[in-house]
Amino acid sequence: MPTPSPSPSPSPGPDLLPTLARLRFPPITWYVLGAALLVLLSWLIVITVRYLVADPETRASIRQAFWIRRRWHRLARALSLVTTDRVPTLGQTIVIDGQRRPEPKILTPSIRTKCDPYGVHVTVNTVPGVGLDDFQKNAAYLADAWGCVRVGADKDPDKRGRLLVRAVRIEPLARKTTWVPDGKVPTDLSRWHLGLDEYARPAVLHVADVPGMVVGGLPGKGKSALINALISRLAPSRTVQFAVADGKVKKAHEGDYADITDRLFAFAGADLEEANALFKRLARLRDERSELLRQTLKVRGMWEVGPTPEWPLVVLVIDEAHTFFRDFKGSDPATRRRAELARENVILVEELVKMGRNTGFLIVLITQKPTGDAIPTAIRDVCSVALSFAQRSTEAAVATLGENIRQWKDMDPSTMQHSDYVGVAVMARDSHEGFLRVRTPYVSADDTARIARATAHLTADPADLLTSLAPAPSALATAPGQAPESGPDLRTKAARAVSTSSPGTPADLTGPGSTPLAPASPGSTQRAPRR
Numbered sequence: 001m002p003t004p005s006p007s008p009s010p011s012p013g014p015d016l017l018p019t020l021a022r023l024r025f026p027p028i029t030w031y032v033l034g035a036a037l038l039v040l041l042s043w044l045i046v047i048t049v050r051y052l053v054a055d056p057e058t059r060a061s062i063r064q065a066f067w068i069r070r071r072w073h074r075l076a077r078a079l080s081l082v083t084t085d086r087v088p089t090l091g092q093t094i095v096i097d098g099q100r101r102p103e104p105k106i107l108t109p110s111i112r113t114k115c116d117p118y119g120v121h122v123t124v125n126t127v128p129g130v131g132l133d134d135f136q137k138n139a140a141y142l143a144d145a146w147g148c149v150r151v152g153a154d155k156d157p158d159k160r161g162r163l164l165v166r167a168v169r170i171e172p173l174a175r176k177t178t179w180v181p182d183g184k185v186p187t188d189l190s191r192w193h194l195g196l197d198e199y200a201r202p203a204v205l206h207v208a209d210v211p212g213m214v215v216g217g218l219p220g221k222g223k224s225a226l227i228n229a230l231i232s233r234l235a236p237s238r239t240v241q242f243a244v245a246d247g248k249v250k251k252a253h254e255g256d257y258a259d260i261t262d263r264l265f266a267f268a269g270a271d272l273e274e275a276n277a278l279f280k281r282l283a284r285l286r287d288e289r290s291e292l293l294r295q296t297l298k299v300r301g302m303w304e305v306g307p308t309p310e311w312p313l314v315v316l317v318i319d320e321a322h323t324f325f326r327d328f329k330g331s332d333p334a335t336r337r338r339a340e341l342a343r344e345n346v347i348l349v350e351e352l353v354k355m356g357r358n359t360g361f362l363i364v365l366i367t368q369k370p371t372g373d374a375i376p377t378a379i380r381d382v383c384s385v386a387l388s389f390a391q392r393s394t395e396a397a398v399a400t401l402g403e404n405i406r407q408w409k410d411m412d413p414s415t416m417q418h419s420d421y422v423g424v425a426v427m428a429r430d431s432h433e434g435f436l437r438v439r440t441p442y443v444s445a446d447d448t449a450r451i452a453r454a455t456a457h458l459t460a461d462p463a464d465l466l467t468s469l470a471p472a473p474s475a476l477a478t479a480p481g482q483a484p485e486s487g488p489d490l491r492t493k494a495a496r497a498v499s500t501s502s503p504g505t506p507a508d509l510t511g512p513g514s515t516p517l518a519p520a521s522p523g524s525t526q527r528a529p530r531r
């Protein structure tokens, strides 16, 4: 019996190419095929070149991103980050007869990746039933699966239904960075780039929304470097003026600010009278500005137009702040006087913080004292930003960051004792829930001194500058149909504010009657030369 010949294979096998060659495709097909190959080739060239020119760490991130995309569908199913769609589509209802049920469809969020040296940014298009909460709950598993130190998810502010998932491969907090200031005039004073957060995203502080900030931390953990960064960044701008009260020293030529005095329009040492004189002087400047604000700048708050050379942002740094607010106990006259000054200092600084933002003040209070009384709560509560470098205990962290830090154990700065964390600060912001850890760049005192020297000619007393803005008395005269303005003539007031200091007054204007807004005691508030 003849054996039946095997049935022909369904695959064309070796005959495929000749068969294709025999087929006559219209020429357009070849063009389309050629174009597709060209696009594919160009794409391959682009990604290869991109990979080759990247630094070794970005290359590692590119490889990581490849595996994230490749294994995403499996991982998403394993972590239940998918949804099952059982509702038949219109097409299925037409085609499928009543006996059969349509196959449920698994919807997986689609992802796109972007790399940097620290890891991968994953953009996720959500599917119904899978959202931000699910990604946040699974962050630790995602981190394990992707080989990352940390994964965080957030909503994309630019598009609803889209999530931004950050996979950090290299711990940004443990990586020390240095910034060598270039002396360039900052383009936007309302934003201060503090450093990188724990997801290697830029941590930006909106200075315009910050009336005051508290900086705490153990000695040697990075407080001065942070202030160096602030001064080096802002000093090249003629629209910023600085004053310092330093509780660590008696004279301006001692201590951390000795090399930048030329860029300060006022300085006070640890002496309480001296500091009190400086705070009063700034409080009067605030009052003068408040009266002139609407008439001269025609706005309700300085930040609506931003600082100008005539109306500069006044940055007051109060270092070792606890020195000025101590609760002195004792009944002898000297102690009673000190207690009175300290109490007055609290009120003056609290008001400067509370009411200074609109008129262009930024108050920075620094302390290394780890107890709650270091900065009185009256002041701490009106500062909208608090930064704490490493602390010895949770109680010390509470003193700077407030009670809330007890709920966020992994953010507690008392866990940052390792030397890797020098320069890392935990930040609390009024408008945000929780805390943020920021790796701040190191800025040396020498670099800050260099910038201060180079920009010393920009130093000016903001009170002097007000006179150029004060409207002429005629402008303040009663307009027809208007009630006469009560209170002193503003121009005269502003002029009076500077009448005690003639142009070319020498650097040290500490003698009685020499400080324009608040005459200080001999050897007190010092001013850099006005040029």
Ligand SMILES: Nc1ncnc2c1ncn2[C@@H]1O[C@H](COP(=O)(O)OP(=O)(O)OP(=O)(O)O)[C@@H](O)[C@H]1O
Residues within 6 Å of the ligand: 176, 177, 217, 218, 219, 220, 221, 222, 223, 224, 225, 226, 368, 422, 423, 424, 439, 440, 441, 442, 443
């Ligand atoms: N952001 C940073 N990155 C890396 N290292 C830093 C950083 N900030 C500070 N350091 C290192 O720590 C040292 C001490 O820093 P810094 O003077 O800023 O501390 P501090 O908190 O101001 O101390 P103190 O309270 O005694 O003034 C610096 O000399 C530097 O070596």
